[in-house]
Amino acid sequence: xxxxxxxxxxxxxxxxxxxxxxxxxxxxxxxxxxxxxxxxxxxxxxxxxxxxxxxxxxxxxxxxxxxxxxxxxxxxxxxxxxxxxxxxxxxxxxxxxxxxxxxxxxxxxxxxxxxxxxxxxxxxxxxxxxxxxxxxxxxxxxxxxxxxxxxxxxxxxxxxxxxxxxxxxxxxxxxxxxxxxxxxxxxxxxxxxxxxxxxxxxxxxxxxxxxxxxxxxxxxxxxxxxxxxxxxxxxxxxxxxxxxxxxxxxxxxxxxxxxxxxxxxxxxxxxxxxxxxxxxx
Amino acid sequence: xxxxxxxxxxxxxxxxxxxxxxxxxxxxxxxxxxxxxxxxxxxxxxxxxxxxxxxxxxxxxxxxxxxxxxxxxxxxxxxxxxxxxxxxxxxxxxxxxxxxxxxxxxxxxxxxxxxxxxxxxxxxxxxxxxxxxxxxxxxxxxxxxxxxxxxxxxxxxxxxxxxxxxxxxxxxxxxxxxxxxxxxxxxxxxxxxxxxxxxxxxxxxxxxxxxxxxxxxxxxxxxxxxxxxxxxxxxxxxxxxxxxxxxxxxxxxxxxxxxxxxxxxxxxxxxxxxxxxxxxx
Numbered sequence: 156x157x158x159x160x161x162x163x164x165x166x167x168x169x170x171x172x173x174x175x176x177x178x179x180x181x182x183x184x185x186x187x188x189x190x191x192x193x194x195x196x197x198x199x200x201x202x203x204x205x206x207x208x209x210x211x212x213x214x215x216x217x218x219x220x221x222x223x224x225x226x227x228x229x230x231x232x233x234x235x236x237x238x239x240x241x242x243x244x245x246x247x248x249x250x251x252x253x254x255x256x257x258x259x260x261x262x263x264x265x266x267x268x269x270x271x272x273x274x275x276x277x278x279x280x281x282x283x284x285x286x287x288x289x290x291x292x293x294x295x296x297x298x299x300x301x302x303x304x305x306x307x308x309x310x311x312x313x314x315x316x317x318x319x320x321x322x323x324x325x326x327x328x329x330x331x332x333x334x335x336x337x338x339x340x341x342x343x344x345x346x347x348x349x350x351x352x353x354x355x356x357x358x359x360x361x362x363x364x365x366x367x368x369x370x371x372x373x374x375x376x377x378x379x380x381x382x383x384x385x386x387x388x389x390x391x392x393x394x395x396x397x398x399x400x401x402x403x404x405x406x407x408x409x410x411x412x413x414x415x416x417x418x419x420x421x422x423x424x425x426x427x428x429x430x431x432x433x434x435x436x
Numbered sequence: 437x438x439x440x441x442x443x444x445x446x447x448x449x450x451x452x453x454x455x456x457x458x459x460x461x462x463x464x465x466x467x468x469x470x471x472x473x474x475x476x477x478x479x480x481x482x483x484x485x486x487x488x489x490x491x492x493x494x495x496x497x498x499x500x501x502x503x504x505x506x507x508x509x510x511x512x513x514x515x516x517x518x519x520x521x522x523x524x525x526x527x528x529x530x531x532x533x534x535x536x537x538x539x540x541x542x543x544x545x546x547x548x549x550x551x552x553x554x555x556x557x558x559x560x561x562x563x564x565x566x567x568x569x570x571x572x573x574x575x576x577x578x579x580x581x582x583x584x585x586x587x588x589x590x591x592x593x594x595x596x597x598x599x600x601x602x603x604x605x606x607x608x609x610x611x612x613x614x615x616x617x618x619x620x621x622x623x624x625x626x627x628x629x630x631x632x633x634x635x636x637x638x639x640x641x642x643x644x645x646x647x648x649x650x651x652x653x654x655x656x657x658x659x660x661x662x663x664x665x666x667x668x669x670x671x672x673x674x675x676x677x678x679x680x681x682x683x684x685x686x687x688x689x690x691x692x693x694x695x696x697x698x699x700x701x702x703x704x705x706x707x708x709x710x711x712x713x714x715x716x717x
Contacts, residue, residue, distance in 0.1 A: 263571070280572075284565025288605050290544070291561075315631045322616060324569050331624075335603060338628040340635065343612075347619040349595045352560065353638075 156388070160308065160406035162383070167307045168416035172216060175420075175427050179217045182430055189430035191221035191249045191275065191422070192241045196234060196256045197227035206253050212419050218426055221247060231261045235268050242270040248433060249275030249426040254325075272294050272432065275425035278325055287332040293425045297340030298330035300417035301383050302337070302360060310360075310381055310406065313338040320371065320394070321342045321364030326385055330362050351375075363394035382407040385414045441589065441590035442666070445581075448588045455496060456701075456708050460498045463711055468634045470711035471500035472556065472703070473522045477515060477537045478508035487534050493700050499707055502528060512542045516549050523551040529714060530556030530707040535606075550673035553713065556706035557700030559606055568613040573584055574706045579611035579697035582643060583618070583665050591641075591662055591687065594619040599635050601625045601652065601675070611643050632656075644675035654680030663688040666695045 182189060191213050195206045210220035223237060241250050250273045252376070256262045266278040274282045277295030285291030294302075305312060315340040321327035327343060335341045344354055355361060355375040361382050365373050368388040373396065376382065382404045386394025393410030401407055408414050456697025462580045463470060468601045472494050476487045491501035505517060515537070522531050531554045537543045547559040558576030566572030575583075586593060598620040602608035608624060616622045625635055636642060636656040642663050644652050649669040654677065657663065674691030682688055689695050 191537075261586045263569075280565035280569045282565070283568060284561035284563070287564060287609060288544075288561045296597065314628045316630070318568040326570060328613075328616075335609075335624055338626070340623065340625050340629040342621065342623040343616055344621050345619070346619040349597070354597075413632075418511075 157324065158405065159401070161412060161416070162304050162308055162406055162408040163412040164304065164408060164416045167300075167304050168420040170307065170368060171303065171420040171424055172279050175216060175423060177249075178427050178431065180436075182427070183217070185434050187430050187434055188217070188219050189249075189426050190221055190247050191246045191251060191426045192221040192223060192244075194223045194225065194234070194237060194241075194250070194252045196225045196253070196260065199255070202253045202255070208218075209422060210250065210417060210424060212428070216367050216423055218397050218423060227257050228259075229257070230259065231264060234260055234265050236321065238265060238268045242268075242411075243272060245271065245433075248429040249273050249422075251276045251422065252278070253274050254278075254384075259399055268370075273429060275422060275429055276325075277329065283324065283329055283332070287336075289336050292428065294333055295325040296418045296421040296425070297364075297385050297414060298333050299329055299421040299425075300414050301385060302333050303421060304383065304408065304414065308406065312360060314340070315359040316340045316342070316357055317360040317362065318342045318358035319362045319364060319368070320351070320355075321385075324362065326364040327362075330364060330385070334362075361395075365394050367394055368392040369394070369396040371395045371400065373403045376400060376403040378403055379405040381405060382397070384408050384410050386410065387415055439686065440682070441458060441621075441685055443585050443589055443689040443694060444688060445585065445694040447699045448585050449701040450590065452584065452698065452701040452705055456497060456704060459708050459712065463715075464498070464709070466715050468711055468715055469498070469500050470530075470707050471502055471528050472532060472707045473502040473504060473525075473528045475504045475506065475515070475518060475531070475533045476691075477506045477510050477521075477534070477541065478521070480536070483534050483536070485535070490532065490700060490703060493704060494707070497704055500527075508538050511671060512545060515541055515546050519549045521701050523554060526714075527711040528554065530554050530703075532557045532703065533559070535559075554710060556710055557606075558610065558624065558701060558706075561605075564610055564613070565607065567610055568617075570617050573709065574612050575614060576606040577699045577702040577706070578607050578645075578666050578695060579614050580702040580706075581695050582611055583614050584698050585664065585689065585695065585704060589687065593641060595621065596640040597621045597638055598641040598643065599623045599624070599625060599639035600643045600645060601632070601636075602644065602647070602666075607645040608643075611645060611666070615641070615643075642676075646675050648675055650675070650677040651671040651708075652676045652681065654684040657681060657684040658714060659684055660686040662686060664695065665692065666691045668696055
């Protein structure tokens, strides 16, 4: 169909990165190289892969990737000390703590310890509050990626009904807040929602952020809905059943190659933003 | 009708205050008198009335009301200095800056200057972020009052569809967050919402936080909806057209005597909470 739009995240990601190149060159002229510190605790293979992808993406663009790998038996206190030292390290512009951390660690406390000016991954409650109030600078990266895709493809959201499925602190909640601030009417659904299909059936925009493979089917959608799939389940499967949703949607992100690559680009962008702020203050 | 429930805020408010009395006595035994500092800038008559009501409610319960009245020509810097000195004053447990402030003042900056541990009115972005993430201690008072009413009258919200009309930082956004955290499915509507009536028609719970007198009519409601009116417009008129909504609702807050009195009680409760935290840390 001619009017069916595949929201190609690779195209958006390349556009974001292209624009960052000039900014990184200018920073170099000012003697600053942006630096993202990543903290990986333990040896979960997926987490290792994610952190490596992020680090490699940094380096390809000329951003320093400072990779810290802590033992799986790390205590909360040890992790907090690591974060504190990164907070104080002037050469570090952004800090990413890879989720999830081992069970013995108070993950929320660790996230909250990241200094707001280095919270480029958008995990702190203060960062979320500022985002929701419309003056946050680093919303978490997947929600930021979703907004970037919406803007790149010039999707009209003002006054439209967006249904977000999921309410996690780094995905469902902030994407709901960002859509609301852009004048969408936002319904946030979750595991306790009665009649999820009834909500989905009315959505002009669907954001799937639920973490269950192929959870949303085309039969639940309104004809012509815009479908943004923030899920990344094992085997590169999204939260959206692509084939059936493709039939109903007017625009849809694929998995892989949709929200994922843009998420990494937003992390890079936030790191460059943070580096710029250290010289323009 | 026998099954029609008037959600009498005065009853809830009295219950909250009654429970505070013991706690205030215990604090006195420990040598602590809770103290709420209120800051009024300029001489808007409604603001003066609100601040006076709050101060009087404090004093009636044995909470010190430290009333600061600044000139209408106060600058942002002067206001920030006042707030800073209250942040540092160990005898002050809570700080309330009466909204609105005169135009020359950066109100958001002033709110953000209030120390989180004294933000008993729930106006800071960090307080909002903590509330939305489920570990905030002082949600803003009107949303807290709405939840108090829901709990007092044992209204079931889990899985239910709540439609919040309004998205202000101290009302629509935090009440949406609180309802979401209690497992309601939440739709946040506002001035850009298309088909507001269609959303209202599906709501099990309606929160009116729009600031327009008699804005929500009974004809827009689903039979049996729970209606919570957070509006307080001139002449003691709510955002809800009471007579027509009363007919449709299974439960409804009146105006006056609904959310309003509970809001003040929540401010008192938060101030006592804050005083207790100074001795239990």
